[in-house]
Every structure is written in C-alpha cells, then in structure tokens.
Amino acid sequence: MATKTKITIQDIAEKLNITASTVSRALNNNPRISEDTRKAVLKVAKQLNYQPNNIAAALRNGKSHIIGVIVPTADRKFFASVVRGIEEIANKLNYKVIICQSYDSYEKEVQTIDALLNARVDGIIASIGKDTEDFSHYKKVLASGLPLVLFDRTTDQLDVSQVGINDYLGSYKIVEHLIQQGCKRIAHFTSPKKISIFRERLRGYTDALLDNGIPFDENLVISSNLQLEGGRQSMEKLFEAGDLPDAIFSASDYGAMGAMQVLKERGIAIPERVALAGFSNEPFTSFTDPPLTTVDQLSLTMGNITAELFFEQFKIKDKKFVPQRTVLMPEIIIRQSSLKKR
Amino acid sequence: MATKTKITIQDIAEKLNITASTVSRALNNNPRISEDTRKAVLKVAKQLNYQPNNIAAALRNGKSHIIGVIVPTADRKFFASVVRGIEEIANKLNYKVIICQSYDSYEKEVQTIDALLNARVDGIIASIGKDTEDFSHYKKVLASGLPLVLFDRTTDQLDVSQVGINDYLGSYKIVEHLIQQGCKRIAHFTSPKKISIFRERLRGYTDALLDNGIPFDENLVISSNLQLEGGRQSMEKLFEAGDLPDAIFSASDYGAMGAMQVLKERGIAIPERVALAGFSNEPFTSFTDPPLTTVDQLSLTMGNITAELFFEQFKIKDKKFVPQRTVLMPEIIIRQSSLKKR
DNA sequence: ACACTTTGCGCAAACGTTTGCATAAATATT
DNA sequence: AATATTTATGCAAACGTTTGCGCAAAGTGT
Numbered sequence: 177m178a179t180k181t182k183i184t185i186q187d188i189a190e191k192l193n194i195t196a197s198t199v200s201r202a203l204n205n206n207p208r209i210s211e212d213t214r215k216a217v218l219k220v221a222k223q224l225n226y227q228p229n230n231i232a233a234a235l236r237n238g239k240s241h242i243i244g245v246i247v248p249t250a251d252r253k254f255f256a257s258v259v260r261g262i263e264e265i266a267n268k269l270n271y272k273v274i275i276c277q278s279y280d281s282y283e284k285e286v287q288t289i290d291a292l293l294n295a296r297v298d299g300i301i302a303s304i305g306k307d308t309e310d311f312s313h314y315k316k317v318l319a320s321g322l323p324l325v326l327f328d329r330t331t332d333q334l335d336v337s338q339v340g341i342n343d344y345l346g347s348y349k350i351v352e353h354l355i356q357q358g359c360k361r362i363a364h365f366t367s368p369k370k371i372s373i374f375r376e377r378l379r380g381y382t383d384a385l386l387d388n389g390i391p392f393d394e395n396l397v398i399s400s401n402l403q404l405e406g407g408r409q410s411m412e413k414l415f416e417a418g419d420l421p422d423a424i425f426s427a428s429d430y431g432a433m434g435a436m437q438v439l440k441e442r443g444i445a446i447p448e449r450v451a452l453a454g455f456s457n458e459p460f461t462s463f464t465d466p467p468l469t470t471v472d473q474l475s476l477t478m479g480n481i482t483a484e485l486f487f488e489q490f491k492i493k494d495k496k497f498v499p500q501r502t503v504l505m506p507e508i509i510i511r512q513s514s515l516k517k518r
Numbered sequence: 519m520a521t522k523t524k525i526t527i528q529d530i531a532e533k534l535n536i537t538a539s540t541v542s543r544a545l546n547n548n549p550r551i552s553e554d555t556r557k558a559v560l561k562v563a564k565q566l567n568y569q570p571n572n573i574a575a576a577l578r579n580g581k582s583h584i585i586g587v588i589v590p591t592a593d594r595k596f597f598a599s600v601v602r603g604i605e606e607i608a609n610k611l612n613y614k615v616i617i618c619q620s621y622d623s624y625e626k627e628v629q630t631i632d633a634l635l636n637a638r639v640d641g642i643i644a645s646i647g648k649d650t651e652d653f654s655h656y657k658k659v660l661a662s663g664l665p666l667v668l669f670d671r672t673t674d675q676l677d678v679s680q681v682g683i684n685d686y687l688g689s690y691k692i693v694e695h696l697i698q699q700g701c702k703r704i705a706h707f708t709s710p711k712k713i714s715i716f717r718e719r720l721r722g723y724t725d726a727l728l729d730n731g732i733p734f735d736e737n738l739v740i741s742s743n744l745q746l747e748g749g750r751q752s753m754e755k756l757f758e759a760g761d762l763p764d765a766i767f768s769a770s771d772y773g774a775m776g777a778m779q780v781l782k783e784r785g786i787a788i789p790e791r792v793a794l795a796g797f798s799n800e801p802f803t804s805f806t807d808p809p810l811t812t813v814d815q816l817s818l819t820m821g822n823i824t825a826e827l828f829f830e831q832f833k834i835k836d837k838k839f840v841p842q843r844t845v846l847m848p849e850i851i852i853r854q855s856s857l858k859k860r
Numbered sequence: 861a862c863a864c865t866t867t868g869c870g871c872a873a874a875c876g877t878t879t880g881c882a883t884a885a886a887t888a889t890t
Numbered sequence: 891a892a893t894a895t896t897t898a899t900g901c902a903a904a905c906g907t908t909t910g911c912g913c914a915a916a917g918t919g920t
Contacts, residue, residue: 182662184876195900200878210898227662230636231582232876235573235905242616242637250617251602253801256593263592263619272637274584275592275617277605294572295584295614320524320569433805440807459595460802463775465782526906537870542908552868574906577875 183224191220203228234296242272243486244292246302248280248329253459254475255303258327261479262301262486269487271298280306289313299323301486304331306371323489323497327482328473329371330501337485339478339502343373346471346506347380350453351425353469353508355388357516359423359451363396365410365431374402377427377455396421400431407434415442422450423514429454429461429470436464436513452513467511474504525566533562545570576638584614585828586634588644590622590671595801596817597645600669603821604643604828611829613640622648631655641665643828646673648713665831665839669824670815671713672843679827681820681844685715688813688848689722692795693767695811695850697730699858701765701793705738707752707773716744719769719797738763742773749776757784764792765856771796771803771812778806778855794855808854816846 185199192199194213202209202217220226234240245262247255263273274297278285285305290313292300299322302314311333317324318336330338354362364381367374378397385392398413400406407430414420415438426432432454439446446452446466454461457472481502489497527541534541536555544551544559562568576582587604589597605615616639620627627647632655634642641664644656653675659666660678672680696704706723709716720739727734740755742748749772756762757780768774774796781788788794788808796803799814823844831839 182876186876196877197879197901198899200876201899204878206879208898213898225658227632227635229577229638229876231573231577231638232905233878235571235577235875235907236877236879238905240573249602250592250605251595251598253593253595253598256598259617260591260593260619272616272618272633274614275601276614277602290569291614293569296571296573316567458801460805463802463806465807524906528906538907539871539909540869542906543869546908548909550868555868571906574875575908577877577905578907578909580875 182229183226184229185226187224188217188220188226191224192216238296239298240296241270242274242295242297244274244276244288244295244297244300244302246276246278246285246288246292246300248278248303248305250275250277254328254456254473257475258303258479258482261476261481262483263479265480265483265487278305282307282310286313289317293317293320293322297322299325299486299490301325301327301482303327304329306369323486325482325486325489327478329373331372335499337489337499337501339482339485339504340373341473341478341504341506343376343506344380344383346455346473346508347377347425347427348384349380350455350469350471350508351381351384352388353510354423354425354451354453354514355384355390357423357447357451357514359421359516360390361393361396361419361421362390362423362425363398363414363421365398365400365402365407365424365426365428365435367402367427368399374427381425402426402428402431404430404434404437407431408438409434411435411438420444420450423447423452424450425453425455427455429456429458429468432468432470432513433460433464436468447512447514447516451516457509461509462511464513466513469511469514470509472507472509474506478504524571525568526571527568529566530559530562530568533566534558580638581640582638583612584616584637584639586616586618586630586637586639586642586644588618588620588627588630588634588642590620590645590647592617592619596670596798596815599817600645600821600824603818603823604825605821607822607825607829620647624649624652628655631659635659635662635664639664641667641828641832643667643669643824645669646671648711665828667824667828667831669820671715673714677841679831679841679843681824681827681846683815683820683846683848685718685848686722686725688797688815688850689719689767689769690726691722692797692811692813692850693723693726694730695852696765696767696793696795696856697726697732699765699789699793699856701763701858702732703735703738703761703763704732704765704767705740705756705763707740707742707744707749707766707768707770707777709744709769710741716769723767744768744770744773746772746776746779749773750780751776753777753780762786762792765789765794766792767795767797769797771798771800771810774810774812774855775802775806778810789854789856789858793858799851803851804853806855811853811856812851814849814851816848820846 185196189196189199202214266273276288324336326338330340366378398410400410424435453469455471457470461468461470527538531538531541541559544556608615618630666678668680672682708720740752742752766777795811797813799812803810803812
C-alpha cells in the first residue's frame with residue numbers, strides 16, 4: 177500500500193501529538209530536542225516513509241542545494257569528465273548538479289543562465305561558449321550574489337574564479353618534444369576562431385620554435401575548423417604546397433587524425449617521414465595506428481578543482497571573496513606517432 | 519546598481535498599485551487580465567529585472583519542472599548522447615534535467631533515487647545499474663505516482679515504459695554479415711555478467727550461426743570484462759588454442775580493439791586472415807586501422823524517444839497509463855575490418 | 861431602464877518547511 | 891524556599907507563488 181497522499185512533517189507531528197516545529201527540529205538534529213522525541217520522530221518518519229520536501233525547505237531557506245553547470249556540449253569526453261569531476265565533489269557535499277548545454281550558442285547560453293537563475297540554483301559553474309563575446313548575462317549572475325566559477329573556456333572580462341590549463345605550455349612542450357625528435361620543419365594546424373585557447377597554442381608553438389633556433393614560417397600554419405575534415409583539408413594544402421614538413425602539430429586531435437588519414441593514403445611513413453601530434457587526448461588517440469602523441473587536459477582533475485574552488489567561495493559567503501585563477505599544467509602523452517628516435 | 523534584494527511579484531504589484539494576484543496572472547497570460555495591465559506588468563517586470571522564483575511556484579504547484587536522469591556514468595559517449603537526446607526534448611518543453619550517476623553501484627542508485635524524490639523531480643528516467651537486482655527503490659518511485667521510464671538497461675521486473683535496442687538482431691545481423699563475407703569459424707567475445715544485453719548478443723550470434731548451417735563451437739566463445747585488456751587476453755587465448763578463427767565478433771568495441779592490437783602485433787592481416795567486428799559504435803572505431811565494423815546503438819534517437827515516451831505518459835496524468843516498450847533496431851556499420859570481399 | 865452576462869481585479873488561503881520568540885516544566889543556585 | 895537558569899516544546903510568521911471565490915464596473919440584450 178503506497179501512501180497515496182504525500183506525507184509531511186505535520187502528519188508525523190499529529191501522530192505524536194507534538195507540533196511540526198518539533199518534528200522539523202528533530203529531523204535536523206537541533207540540540208534543543210530531547211533524545212526521546214527525536215527517536216520517536218525518526219521512528220514514525222521511517223514508518224510513514226516520510227520524504228522531506230526539499231522544495232519547501234528551499235523556499236524557506238533561500239537555498240536549493242542545487243548548482244548549475246553549463247557546458248557547450250555534454251557528449252564530448254572532455255566536458256563529460258569535467259562534469260563528473262564536479263559531481264564527485266558536489267555530491268560529497270550533498271549538492272545536486274543540473275547540467276545544461278549551450279551548444280556553443282550565445283542565445284542558448286543567455287537563456288540557460290536565466291533558467292538557472294529562475295530555478296534558484298545556489299551557484300553556477302560554466303565553460304563559456306565559443307561565440308560569446310558579451311558577458312552581461314554572467315554579470316547578472318554575479319549581481320544576484322551567486323558564486324560563479326569558470327573552467328576551460330575562461331575570460332579576462334569577468335572578475336571570477338577560473339580554472340583552465342596552460343595551453344601555451346602544453347603546446348610549447350609538445351613542439352619541443354618534436355624538435356628533440358629531430359624535426360626541423362613543423363607545421364601547425366590552428367583555428368581561425370578568436371577563442372583564446374587556440375591563440376595560446378599557436379603562441380606556444382611559435383615560441384618553442386624560436387627558442388630552439390627554428391625560424392617561424394607562416395606558410396606552415398594552416399587554419400581550419402580542426403575537425404576531421406578540416407585536418408584532411410589542411411594536410412592536402414601542405415601537399416599542394418610541396419616540400420612536406422617533417423612534423424605536424426595540430427591544435428586538436430581530430431585535426432591530427434585527418435592528417436594521419438591523408439598521410440597514410442599517400443603512403444607517407446608516420447613518424448619516420450612525418451611525425452604527428454595532436455591536442456586533447458581524446459579517447460580515440462590511443463587506438464589509432466600509430467597511436468597519437470597528444471596533450472592531456474586533466475579533465476577529471478579540472479572538474480574536481482573547479483568544484484572545490486566553487487565551494488570554497490561558497491563557504492566564505494559574505495566576506496569579500498578574492499577570485500582565484502588556477503592553471504593546470506597539461507601532461508604531454510608521447511606515443512608512437514612522434515617517436516622518430518627509439 | 520544591481521538589485522540587492524530579490525524582487526518579487528509583490529514589488530511589481532506595489533509599483534503599479536495592483537495586487538500580486540494580478541501580476542501573477544498577467545505574467546502567466548491568464549485571459550482574465552486586460553491587455554493594458556498585462557503590458558504594464560511586463561514593462562515593470564523587465565525594468566526591475568524580475569526573475570521569477572521557480573521554487574515558490576514549484577511548491578505551490580507541486581511541480582518542479584525538473585526531471586531526474588540516472589545513468590551509470592555520464593562520461594561514456596553512449597550515455598552522454600542519450601542524455602543529450604533527452605535534454606533536447608525536455609528543454610523544448612521547458613523542463614530542466616538533473617543528471618545523476620550511479621557508477622553502477624546499487625547503493626548509490628538507491629541514494630540517488632531518494633535524493634531525486636526529495637528534490638521533488640517531476641519524474642525519473644533511468645538506465646539501471648549493472649549490479650541492480652532488487653528494484654524496490656524504483657517501485658518507490660512508481661508508488662509516489664511519478665512517471666518512470668527506463669532506457670538501454672531495462673528489466674522485466676518493472677511494469678514501466680522502456681526503450682532499448684534489439685541487441686539480439688544487431689548481433690544476428692553482424693554475424694550474418696561476417697558469414698556473407700565468407701567466414702566459417704567466427705569467435706565471440708562476451709561477458710560473464712548476467713546483464714541481459716550480453717546474453718542477447720550471444721543469442722543473436724548463436725542463432726545466426728545455426729540459421730546458416732554453421733555449428734556452434736563453445737570453444738570459440740570467450741568471456742572477459744570486454745575492456746581493451748580483456749579483448750587482448752581473449753585474443754591470446756585464441757592463439758594458445760591454435761587453429762585461429764577467421765572472424766571475431768566482440769560484444770564490445772573495446773574488446774574488438776584489444777583483439778586488433780594483438781592481431782597486428784602478430785602480423786595477422788585484418789580482414790584477410792581474420793575479420794573483426796565490435797558493438798556500440800564507440801567514437802574511436804572509425805579511426806582505427808582498419809576502421810572497425812560495429813553496431814550503432816542510435817544513442818541520440820534513444821534519448822529522444824525515451825523523453826517523448828516520458829512526456830507522453832506525463833500528459834495522460836491520471837488515466838491509467840499503459841507502459842510501452844520500444845525496441846530500436848540498431849544499425850550495423852560496415853567498415854574495412856570485416857570486408858573480405860571488395 | 862431593467863436583468864443578465866462578461867470583464868478585470870482583489871482577498872485570502874495554500875504549498876511544506878524553518879526559526880525567532882515565548883512559555884512551561886525541570887533543574888540548579890543561593 | 892525563593893530565584894535564576896536550563897531544557898523542551900509550542901506559536902505563528904515567513905519564503906514567493908498560484909488560484910478559487912467574490913465583487914464591482916462595464917457591456918449586452920430586451
């Protein structure tokens with residue numbers, strides 16, 4: 177027999193001839209309640225199969241114990257892992273997570289923020305959409321006094337805590353690795369998007385070259401959408417230009433994969449003739465042939481840290497909180513696609 | 519100047535010298551409100567930057583406009599895509615989604631259900647954990663009168679709507695395909711887990727063989743955890759047994775990948791000497807060399823349909839709802855790993 | 861001009877908790 | 891024994907909406 181009508185603390189109270197206040201306090205372990213009544217309340221609660229109504233509590237307390245997480249898309253491994261990292265921490269602290277996807281659309285991002293605000297989340301964790309250039313919707317969050325933490329896709333225009341990885345150094349280290357392998361003409365696949373991560377990767381590439389006495393050649397920097405097809409096209413362009421480079425560093429694994437396909441189709445040996453490296457450590461990179469050298473972004477860790485930063489800010493509440501920026505050091509994963517020397 | 523104190527419909531009402539009821543009705547497009555006041559209310563609402571308090575509304579209405587989704591893990595592409603499919607539909611109908619992960623733990627699954635119940639979600643969509651054998655927590659959901667829909671990992675023990683794919687036929691068709699390619703001794707990698715999807719795939723494999731006059735040989739069925747390492751070990755076992763089969767159908771892509779690695783290390787030609795097929799259409803399968811033949815599970819579609827089923831049930835409300843079972847027909851994706859004939 | 865319907869809005873209760881204040885009983889202090 | 895303190899509980903308001911009911915004003919039909 178299921179309880180047809182939802183049972184409340186009132187029901188418990190009546191059964192015990194006490195008031196709802198006492199029941200509430202008993203359930204919340206308020207010290208001003210005697211052990212006896214607490215026991216009794218707990219017993220009846222179990223017996224009636226009482227389910228607390230968090231909504232009522234949330235209304236009363238002004239806290240929903242829910243935090244909103246905005247990601248461009250949830251079905252990319254990187255974001256899925258970050259979300260998982262966030263959830264690990266949040267659940268431990270008894271918070272639930274609402275995941276929203278912006279699909280990299282500015283419109284959707286704005287709507288989502290409004291929706292989360294209306295849902296009265298206790299704070300927001302977000303990765304900014306690719307096309308977002310105006311940040312007033314995020315400022316609205318801050319204005320409501322809610323904690324906001326950004327990860328991965330960060331910005332200088334918002335004075336909030338952020339955690340990202342050092343794209344510059346990841347890029348720098350991987351190019352340096354290619355140079356150590358004896359590569360002299362290293363091409364770079366990048367994106368025309370003005371998003372900072374690609375600019376940083378380009379900068380790392382450039383600096384690594386210069387620091388090692390290799391001249392920068394703008395003809396070796398190819399722009400595309402960095403998807404598989406973009407990588408293929410970029411590779412074709414390099415062939416058309418003649419004088420094949422001896423290494424390619426793509427700012428995305430998909431781009432590198434496109435290059436690998438074209439190279440293999442043309443019978444070019446990887447890594448002997450052309451070494452290859454990508455960025456992101458997508459799950460597929462360990463399964464390609466040869467396995468692809470790449471940069472791991474520590475997604476799970478990023479999620480953990482982001483959440484920790486969030487809750488830290490959470491605790492401090494009223495006192496003026498000083499936003500913190502955490503920059504993770506990416507790990508380069510060296511696999512056979514770049515190992516010219518054994 | 520951000521509005522320091524949250525503004526409510528009361529504030530709007532005062533400013534216009536009307537009551538909160540009128541404001542509420544105006545905002546909800548109640549026809550009993552004149553166009554003039556509606557306009558005025560909307561204007562002031564915008565001007566004051568009013569954010570509706572969904573929690574208050576949820577308390578009053580008994581509807582939170584949030585639905586809970588439970589998946590074993592959010593960072594596997596398949597589940598991430600299903601969730602995305604669910605969200606597409608849900609958001610369209612103005613519902614938000616809370617994603618919870620059970621990590622395939624029974625304990626966690628039970629806790630999660632309780633948490634969602636307390637959060638007063640309007641319904642639950644779930645994929646059952648691997649180890650779950652008792653379903654009383656799900657029955658609790660039904661007892662509270664909340665809609666419940668299951669996907670992928672389904673069960674006969676609950677009388678609810680479910681949507682899955684026809685693992686049997688996916689398996690059957692892919693084995694048939696291998697046979698058409700001329701394979702006569704086809705090995706199968708499976709899991710010892712008692713979870714029905716693997717049983718079904720094994721059944722499809724067996725039936726396809728028998729229907730095509732190929733005797734079933736239990737020595738060709740190898741059990742493992744179906745991860746990469748499991749696939750490698752299973753492959754090694756086949757080598758040890760001598761008399762290599764001419765095809766391998768793994769119930770998971772990772773298992774197939776493990777086999778591919780070992781085969782390549784031993785210089786066995788794929789697909790000429792041994793054809794290979796997996797299951798799930800993991801993202802990496804198109805990037806292996808050779809690309810892996812596999813079965814696509816239509817994850818996005820599954821999410822869409824699950825959500826539609828959910829909301830259908832939602833609408834009907836009180837009338838007795840008859841649970842529906844939808845079985846999607848998986849698509850076999852034929853790639854080079856199984857193409858012996860050109 | 862009368863009765864009747866429609867239109868537009870206000871009143872007040874309700875949703876289920878939590879909590880400051882009050883109070884009675886029990887205990888401690890002098 | 892009288893007063894002060896502690897302990898355990900009750901009272902009632904509050905959180906911000908929504909909505910049934912009621913009522914006056916405006917509109918309709920005869």
